[in-house]
Amino acid sequence: MESLILSIYVFVLAVFIGFELITKVPPLLHTPLMSGSNAISGITIVGALYVANISNWELPTLLGIFSVTFAMINVVGGFLVTDRMLGMFKKDKGGK
Amino acid sequence: METYIELAYLFSAVLFILGLKKLGSAKTARTGNNYSIVAMALAIVISLVSAGIIGPTQIIVGLLAGSLIGFVMAKRVEMTSMPQLVALFNGFGGIASTLVAYAELIKMQNAGTSPALDISITIMLSILIGTVTFTGSLIAFAKLQGILKGAPIVLPAHQALNLLLMLGIVAGSVLYIFNPPLVVWPLVVLLISAVFGITFVIPIGGADMPVVIALLNSYSGLAASATGFVLGNNVLIIAGALVGASGIILTNLMCVAMNRSVLNVLFGAVGTSDGDGSSDAPGGEQRNVTRYTGEDAAMIMDTINSVIIVPGYGLAVAQAQHILHEMTTILESRGVQVKYAIHPVAGRMPGHMNVLLAEANVPYDKLYEMDEINDEFQNTDLALIVGANDVVNPAARTKKDSPLYGMPILNVDYARTVMFVKRSLGAGFAGEANPLFFDEKTMMVFGDAKKVITDLVKGLKEG
Numbered sequence: 172m173e174s175l176i177l178s179i180y181v182f183v184l185a186v187f188i189g190f191e192l193i194t195k196v197p198p199l200l201h202t203p204l205m206s207g208s209n210a211i212s213g214i215t216i217v218g219a220l221y222v223a224n225i226s227n228w229e230l231p232t233l234l235g236i237f238s239v240t241f242a243m244i245n246v247v248g249g250f251l252v253t254d255r256m257l258g259m260f261k262k263d264k265g266g267k
Numbered sequence: 268m269e270t271y272i273e274l275a276y277l278f279s280a281v282l283f284i285l286g287l288k289k290l291g292s293a294k295t296a297r298t299g300n301n302y303s304i305v306a307m308a309l310a311i312v313i314s315l316v317s318a319g320i321i322g323p324t325q326i327i328v329g330l331l332a333g334s335l336i337g338f339v340m341a342k343r344v345e346m347t348s349m350p351q352l353v354a355l356f357n358g359f360g361g362i363a364s365t366l367v368a369y370a371e372l373i374k375m376q377n378a379g380t381s382p383a384l385d386i387s388i389t390i391m392l393s394i395l396i397g398t399v400t401f402t403g404s405l406i407a408f409a410k411l412q413g414i415l416k417g418a419p420i421v422l423p424a425h426q427a428l429n430l431l432l433m434l435g436i437v438a439g440s441v442l443y444i445f446n447p448p449l450v451v452w453p454l455v456v457l458l459i460s461a462v463f464g465i466t467f468v469i470p471i472g473g474a475d476m477p478v479v480i481a482l483l484n485s486y487s488g489l490a491a492s493a494t495g496f497v498l499g500n501n502v503l504i505i506a507g508a509l510v511g512a513s514g515i516i517l518t519n520l521m522c523v524a525m526n527r528s529v530l531n532v533l534f535g536a537v538g539t540s541d542g543d544g545s546s547d548a549p550g551g552e553q554r555n556v557t558r559y560t561g562e563d564a565a566m567i568m569d570t571i572n573s574v575i576i577v578p579g580y581g582l583a584v585a586q587a588q589h590i591l592h593e594m595t596t597i598l599e600s601r602g603v604q605v606k607y608a609i610h611p612v613a614g615r616m617p618g619h620m621n622v623l624l625a626e627a628n629v630p631y632d633k634l635y636e637m638d639e640i641n642d643e644f645q646n647t648d649l650a651l652i653v654g655a656n657d658v659v660n661p662a663a664r665t666k667k668d669s670p671l672y673g674m675p676i677l678n679v680d681y682a683r684t685v686m687f688v689k690r691s692l693g694a695g696f697a698g699e700a701n702p703l704f705f706d707e708k709t710m711m712v713f714g715d716a717k718k719v720i721t722d723l724v725k726g727l728k729e730g
Binding site: 174175178181182183185186187188189190192193194195196197198199200201202203204205206207208209210211212213214215216217218219220221222223224225229230231232234235236237238239240241242243244245246247248249250251252253254255256257258259260261262263 | 501514
């Protein structure tokens with residue numbers, strides 16, 4: 172139970188940091204924010220690697236491999252499309 | 268060894284936080300995204316190394332397959348389809364969390380260990396949130412992609428059904444938590460959650476999808492966090508919590524901009540398939556409007572010194588962003604001051620219109636948020652509204668019985684001249700007629716946005 176309490180501490184503090192940071196992101200960037208944070212939620216990959224990391228073909232391992240694949244689509248696709256979008260945002264060259 | 272691994276995970280979490288911080292400004296946003304990429308790569312490498320090996324081949328296969336699919340999807344997607352893509356990625360994140368939790372559960376079952384209370388609770392949460400995110404996102408994707416019709420699909424006794432499903436989820440979870448060896452209950456909860464994800468999203472109209480995507484974004488973060496609780500891994504908890512917070516903030520912003528409560532969006536079953544005003548003008552009013560053509564509009568453009576453009580989703584549907592940018596380039600070369608006013612709900616997801624315009628090479632320092640620009644309309648010669656309606660409807664300020672009443676709008680009616688480029692006189696998504704159409708200073712130019720603006724550009728070049 173003690174470790175649960177510690178985890179809850181970490182979670183609650185991280186939520187507060189999240190609120191502080193995200194409220195400062197201008198609406199201009201809300202779509203890249205969404206796709207980028209979406210890619211971050213692919214952090215589940217860490218858990219997926221953990222459960223898939225056994226050399227057998229039993230059910231948990233299979234689920235783990237599917238999980239690795241799905242999470243990786245989320246991670247790679249999410250970061251890449253965010254970078255693509257952010258690369259399109261340009262300032263006026265004239266500099267008026 | 269264990270300590271180093273923990274420290275490395277901590278470093279990864281810090282990088283995620285710094286990455287999000289840098290997303291706060293357009294100048295540093297790309298660097299911020301790179302920080303997050305490094306953080307993720309680090310987390311993946313640590314996970315592989317901490318297992319003592321580079322991993323069995325099946326892991327490598329999964330990593331490569333996922334990377335390849337993600338790569339192709341991200342490279343191919345059209346910017347107008349961004350909401351669908353984000354919905355789909357959300358869903359994949361959700362199902363990944365579910366699978367991890369379920370695999371962990373079977374592992375414990377096979378090992379004959381009975382999980383502690385906190386573990387069994389978080390496993391159930393992970394399965395529930397992950398699965399609802401998955402099926403809910405698939406429905407949102409299908410609606411946005413046009414596979415399912417966008418209009419709300421309401422089953423008989425829909426709310427009662429949802430309530431029943433929720434009760435089923437709670438009952439199944441409780442049965443498992445107090446009798447962990449029975450691995451069948453988590454499966455039951457998983458299946459009910461899958462159905463609930465569907466019934467949760469199908470009654471929500473296409474125009475409300477920005478809210479749904481933002482909410483599902485939040486859920487996918489919470490699912491990752493729950494998985495972090497199961498595995499006792501802080502980087503999952505922190506990264507998931509950051510995403511959870513982000514999604515909630517965006518959900519809230521969208522609701523405020525639409526003048527609706529979250530509950531109304533989720534359970535109100537409001538609206539038709541989309542909001543670009545294809546319905547007929549209500550009330551049978553026979554008031555006169557002043558109709559103009561693209562050439563007429565070009566003549567007006569010759570006389571102005573300043574213009575504020577209000578783009579709506581109709582602009583993107585007509586694919587008129589590029590020709591619009593060409594028009595503004597001509598105007599600017601003649602000394603006309605050009606600005607864009609972006610309403611928070613312009614587009615199909617938060618911030619969508621900015622991306623669509625950036626793709627058409629519009630510099631981002633010409634894009635202004637509503638609060639920044641609303642005071643400037645009164646000193647502007649022309650407000651040009653392309654494919655938008657409700658977000659500039661003055662009825663939102665005065666007409667107390669209107670569904671729009673109280674919604675924040677762009678003050679285009681304060682400009683000296685107002686020009687609408689629009690397909691018809693139809694009311695917007697909210698079904699409220701726009702009195703501005705009939706105002707003396709308003710010019711209505713009917714037609715497809717791309718064709719009208721092409722004519723306009725032609726007129727400008729000749730004139």
